[in-house]
Amino acid sequence: MVKRFFILVMLILFGLMILPLLTGVPPATGLNPLAAKYVQDGPQELGAANLVTAIVVTYRGLDTLGEVAVLFIATAGVGFLLRRKKEHAESGTKRPASEILQTGTAFLMPLIFLFGVYIFVHGHLTPGGGFQGGVVIASGVLLLMLANTSARINQTLLHFVESLSGAFYVGIGILGLVLAAGFLDNRFLPLGHFGTLCSAGAIPVIYSLIGLKVGSELVGILENMRGDPL
Amino acid sequence: MTIVTIIGVALFFIGLWGMLTQKNIIKIIIGFSIIDTGIHLIIVSIGYIKGRTAPILDAAVSRAEAIMRVVDPIPSALVLTAIVIGLAVTSLMLVYAVQMYKHKQSLDINDYEELKW
């Protein structure tokens, strides 16, 4: 009881400390200078219509590389901690899924994969991009896992897709260093006509690789946490 | 908008209270996930400008008038990264919780006393 009282007092003091966030910051009425520079120069220099994509892939490209590395470490950690010894197989009975789920999955899965690929290929034109497309593909594979309870995902294929996408992503960054102005610069491919699919230099290629890598890593996490099907 | 900032701060404090007072390990991890959602709401609400629209340049917003009609795109870019990393950290914490349960058969955090003095 005394411990709860102390926790409450500490939370109230913490709240008083961050009270100026609510009262002292007036709502903005115009873009701040950094955002104004990105909005003004972004479409012209990079050719991307989606400004958030332009920031994530080129202006703050090193942050995205760091985030892909953190996802890789998390997936490796999950795979390492849930390692199963061969003789300690978990046994149990799993019911097969119902007929509606199996038939519905057979219709829906190609559409979900197509939608995920559409999202990350058009990342520079419409809202979306690599992360969203990768997560949609992982959701499609999750539907397959729920409908077909004895399916095993091929681990070798997942490892190949993930490693090759990561290596090509860094390779394109180095190509930008060699052929254009800096690491992860997208201007070594032609900028094209603004607003079409083959525009914005290397941004579609980079985002497609990020989408494949994030999708395969999330499928790896789900497959490791599911355990052994019977 | 300040009402979304208030909602974000309230979620942050509810999650922090849950992390500090609950005993079940899974509830502590749920509290961490609520803190994450609250902080992302605060960050995105700081970038909002009243009356403006999303930062995508197409038929609705042309390039010349973009700077007067578009919301700040930088907080969206930061929160995009943060949401994916939040999922990775939550899944790693849950795997640790499962392994701790297999070791000692208890989900109560008062039973794990090896690191206390």
Added chain:
Amino acid sequence: MTTLIIAVLGFIMIAAAVMAIYSKSLLSAIISAGVISLLASVIYLLLAAPDVAMTEAAIGSGLTTVVFLFAFHKIRRSEEAKNG
């Protein structure tokens, strides 16, 4: 009008957060956390951030809830193997 919608959604989110912390059953706590992420993605759409709304809807209310349920199922199965 938008402010009214955001206020109602915020009230439901705070009620779901309190229910996630204080409920006795672990399953309803996990589902309440998924509901919080779903309503947060609607608020992101009203704040003119469509990329963040897509990401939060897919990850927060889809994959995070499923990862919690997989972990819960593993703990439940290992408890049944010990008892039964």
